[in-house]
Amino acid sequence: MSSEVTPTSKPVKTTGLHIGEAEPGCRKVDPILIADGVTRTFGGLKAVDVDHVEIPRGAITALIGPNGAGKTTFFNLLTGFDKPDTGKWEFDGRSLAHVPAYRVARMGLIRTFQLTKALGLLSVLDNMKLGAKDQSGENLFRAMFPFLWRKQEEEIESKAVELLTRFKLDAKQTDYAASLSGGQRKLLEMARALMSDPTLVMLDEPMAGVNPALTQSLLDHILDLKSQGMTVLFVEHDMHMVRHIADWVVVMAEGRIVAEGDPYTVMENPAVIDAYLGAHHDSDLGVTDTEHVEAIKELIDDEQ
Amino acid sequence: MIDWIQIFSNAAQELISPTTAAYALAALGLAIHFGYTGLLNFGQAGFMALGAYGYAISVLSFGLPVWAAILVGIGASVVFALILGIPTLRLRADYLAIVTIAAAEILRLIFTTNTFEAITGSAQGLNGYKGSFAALNPIPKGTYGFGPFQYNEYDWWLRILGWTVVVLLALLTWLIMRSPWGRVIKGIREDEDAVRALGKNVYSYKMQSLILGGVYGTLAGMIFILPRAVVPANYQTSLTFFVYAILLLGGAATILGPIVGSMIFWVLLSFFSGFISRAVEAGWLPFMTQVQAGQLRFILVGVAIMLIVIFRPQGIFGNKKELAFVK
Ligand SMILES: Nc1ncnc2c1ncn2[C@@H]1O[C@H](COP(=O)(O)OP(=O)(O)O)[C@@H](O)[C@H]1O
Numbered sequence: 034m035s036s037e038v039t040p041t042s043k044p045v046k047t048t049g050l051h052i053g054e055a056e057p058g059c060r061k062v063d064p065i066l067i068a069d070g071v072t073r074t075f076g077g078l079k080a081v082d083v084d085h086v087e088i089p090r091g092a093i094t095a096l097i098g099p100n101g102a103g104k105t106t107f108f109n110l111l112t113g114f115d116k117p118d119t120g121k122w123e124f125d126g127r128s129l130a131h132v133p134a135y136r137v138a139r140m141g142l143i144r145t146f147q148l149t150k151a152l153g154l155l156s157v158l159d160n161m162k163l164g165a166k167d168q169s170g171e172n173l174f175r176a177m178f179p180f181l182w183r184k185q186e187e188e189i190e191s192k193a194v195e196l197l198t199r200f201k202l203d204a205k206q207t208d209y210a211a212s213l214s215g216g217q218r219k220l221l222e223m224a225r226a227l228m229s230d231p232t233l234v235m236l237d238e239p240m241a242g243v244n245p246a247l248t249q250s251l252l253d254h255i256l257d258l259k260s261q262g263m264t265v266l267f268v269e270h271d272m273h274m275v276r277h278i279a280d281w282v283v284v285m286a287e288g289r290i291v292a293e294g295d296p297y298t299v300m301e302n303p304a305v306i307d308a309y310l311g312a313h314h315d316s317d318l319g320v321t322d323t324e325h326v327e328a329i330k331e332l333i334d335d336e337q
Numbered sequence: 338m339i340d341w342i343q344i345f346s347n348a349a350q351e352l353i354s355p356t357t358a359a360y361a362l363a364a365l366g367l368a369i370h371f372g373y374t375g376l377l378n379f380g381q382a383g384f385m386a387l388g389a390y391g392y393a394i395s396v397l398s399f400g401l402p403v404w405a406a407i408l409v410g411i412g413a414s415v416v417f418a419l420i421l422g423i424p425t426l427r428l429r430a431d432y433l434a435i436v437t438i439a440a441a442e443i444l445r446l447i448f449t450t451n452t453f454e455a456i457t458g459s460a461q462g463l464n465g466y467k468g469s470f471a472a473l474n475p476i477p478k479g480t481y482g483f484g485p486f487q488y489n490e491y492d493w494w495l496r497i498l499g500w501t502v503v504v505l506l507a508l509l510t511w512l513i514m515r516s517p518w519g520r521v522i523k524g525i526r527e528d529e530d531a532v533r534a535l536g537k538n539v540y541s542y543k544m545q546s547l548i549l550g551g552v553y554g555t556l557a558g559m560i561f562i563l564p565r566a567v568v569p570a571n572y573q574t575s576l577t578f579f580v581y582a583i584l585l586l587g588g589a590a591t592i593l594g595p596i597v598g599s600m601i602f603w604v605l606l607s608f609f610s611g612f613i614s615r616a617v618e619a620g621w622l623p624f625m626t627q628v629q630a631g632q633l634r635f636i637l638v639g640v641a642i643m644l645i646v647i648f649r650p651q652g653i654f655g656n657k658k659e660l661a662f663v664k
């Protein structure tokens with residue numbers, strides 16, 4: 034399924050992102066996000082244990098790793114949706130420790146969720162408008178006087194329609210978001226995130242559950258973000274997609290960063306194959322294992 | 338023989354009664370909480386009690402003028418909303434439900450206990466606070482009206498004022514719910530984490546919603562006591578559930594729903610109670626006493642509401658399309 038998916042034009046890869054050896058925690062020429070000693074335990078389980086990681090600015094970075102590696106938890110910690118036990122992390126030179134999620138978003142770090150959060154009983158257009166920043170009509174007292182916010186509302190609306198057109202959702206504007214397909218909701222969530230002109234977009238499994246016909250356009254949209262100057266950090270299972278669009282790959286396993294590198298060399302790293310095999314080698318073969326076997330096959334394919 | 342004209346004319350009077358207005362306003366407050374924001378406030382009776390006691394105590398114990406007494410009631414409910422909201426609005430939705438239901442009961446018990454009898458009148462409640470309100474009445478003495486709606490100047494003053502407040506706050510609600518503020522509020526109802534991820538201070542919006550809807554409840558409590566006395570037994574949890582019944586009857590996320598819902602609720606209640614008590618008198622229900630019959634009207638209203646909800650689950654004004662997506 035995934036092997037037919039290739040971006041329409043061959044994307045231009047950004048190179049020369051790191052300083053020194055491409056190893057876990059290596060320094061970047063221009064990092065936008067830096068995490069240091071971030072840990073989070075659930076009961077006895079150390080879900081995240083990241084010594085040091087830097088995300089390069091202006092590039093597309095993929096965060097990969099087997100199920101349960103701690104990718105989503107790490108996303109939650111970075112964006113203020115969860116609190117780490119220890120550690121510090123900064124975005125654009127500003128510390129994010131103890132910054133609530135909504136402030137993180139206002140600073141320009143916008144995320145999406147693995148389980149899509151379209152606001153079902155709002156129209157598609159309202160979903161989009163909600164994404165815009167600094168709306169004066171969002172103040173209760175000004176809300177009572179439409180003439181105070183009508184002009185801004187019109188600007189927001191035209192921006193929303195423009196984005197919806199780009200994401201081919203403009204025909205659905207007035208429909209409830211709940212009526213969209215899973216893939217369309219992913220698109221809507223991504224488009225909504227762009228309403229605030231973020232500098233860093235973090236996408237948690239943007240392709241999961243998306244019908245293959247839409248994967249293509251999602252990939253193109255992610256590449257678009259980069260060409261517009263945004264930085265992208267995304268979680269993905271499909272190695273082919275990662276290889277096609279990522280400039281840099283960070284591999285997580287059991288909460289730790291086990292490898293880093295450009296998408297071609299990182300997949301030759303034995304630590305990566307270990308990560309995928311190691312995660313489940315002592316359990317029965319289940320659905321997730323088939324997924325992992327698939328991933329490893331892709332890795333090996335790629336090396337040949 | 339049953340006097341049907343009397344039963345219908347009594348029922349019709351409920352359409353514009355101040356009690357109907359009070360319940361409509363309390364339900365509109367719950368529409369903000371529950372219908373638009375998704376907050377489970379089960380303590381609307383507490384907000385209403387604060388309006389009733391805040392007003393009556395201000396007038397009786399402190400001799401405040403009408404406007405100041407109203408402000409005291411509003412102030413009390415803002416403080417109450419903050420006390421309820423600060424610890425719970427960061428937690429899961431059900432915590433607010435538990436805390437509000439308990440806090441409203443605590444308020445009622447404080448108003449009932451003998452300890453503060455000098456101020457609250459304990460179980461007897463309060464009386465004699467209507468003078469300054471009646472003195473503001475511009476309507477000359479006399480009886481006015483047509484058909485079943487014949488009232489003296491005080492009763493008209495009460496109705497006009499009560500319904501003016503309902504109409505103004507309904508307009509205000511309509512205005513803010515179609516603004517960007519309302520969009521954030523409805524977004525929070527759908528998924529608060531998504532709204533947080535878009536840079537909105539969800540906690541602050543939930544607090545604003547809790548306060549605003551609570552103030553509606555407080556004003557409702559003031560309208561409620563103008564045709565009667567303040568009696569603590571009126572502010573039991575069942576009051577909150579009647580207001581919820583009205584809200585769901587009319588449509589939870591609508592403006593007209595709470596108002597029309599309240600009218601239907603009170604007209605039905607009056608109709609059934611008139612019908613049953615006369616039916617008992619006429620010997621139609623030989624197995625029942627008048628006291629039992631008094632309870633039967635609530636059962637019949639309950640059945641009527643159930644039927645409406647079964648055949649129109651989105652409420653009278655609710656949007657049918659929304660239901661297609663309710664999981
Ligand atoms: N809220 C939670 N409570 C307990 N354990 C959790 C919680 N969230 C995640 N975990 C555990 O932490 C580990 C990492 O999960 P997650 O971050 O979702 O992994 P990934 O996104 O890489 O698949 C898993 O073992 C998961 O079961």
Ligand SMILES: [Mg+2]
Nearest residue numbers: 104105106147
């Ligand atoms: Mg995950």
